[in-house]
Amino acid sequence: MVLRDYMARMDSQEPDKVLELLEPGFRFLIALPGGQRTGESREDFAAYIAGREAVDRTHEISRYAADGDVETAYGFVVEKGVTTGAFLSAVRLSPDGLMARYQSFFTTDFDLVDRP
Numbered sequence: 546m547v548l549r550d551y552m553a554r555m556d557s558q559e560p561d562k563v564l565e566l567l568e569p570g571f572r573f574l575i576a577l578p579g580g581q582r583t584g585e586s587r588e589d590f591a592a593y594i595a596g597r598e599a600v601d602r603t604h605e606i607s608r609y610a611a612d613g614d615v616e617t618a619y620g621f622v623v624e625k626g627v628t629t630g631a632f633l634s635a636v637r638l639s640p641d642g643l644m645a646r647y648q649s650f651f652t653t654d655f656d657l658v659d660r661p
Contacts (some may be wrong), residue, residue: 547644548616552604559593560594561655573647578630601625604632607658614638621660622651631656 547566554563567587575582575593582593604621619639620627634649 546611546616547638548618548634549606549609551636551644552606552618552634552646555594556603560597561591563594564591568641568645568646571644571646575647576650578598578653587631607660612624619658621656622650628660631660633657642653652653 550608552564554560554566564587565591569587570585571587571615572585573583573593584590584593602622602624602629603624604618604620607616608617608619610617615635615637617633619631621635623629623630630651630653632649632651634643634647636647636648640647
């Protein structure tokens with residue numbers, strides 16, 4: 546359940562705690578409406594976190610699945626009580642149970658699953 550822990554840490558007042566969940570060679574792709582963010586290390590992800598706007602944001606997971614070393618989650622991003630869009634995210638875990646790769650797609654204009 547690393548993906549759930551990752552999102553909870555990203556939503557916390559100390560998002561840099563997520564770095565504890567990442568392999569040193571962590572690779573990521575985050576596709577946002579304004580463009581993609583990518584990186585190939587824990588340091589690259591630390592830079593991504595440092596550049597995020599600090600807002601009251603939560604990731605509300607509606608669907609979750611795990612199969613071997615891959616976890617996926619679908620849900621909604623809520624900022625200050627307002628749903629801003631939907632995400633579909635996946636992580637591949639290393640043999641040590643840390644995040645080796647992460648891919649996330651966020652959209653503001655399409656919902657795969659209706660929000661409850």
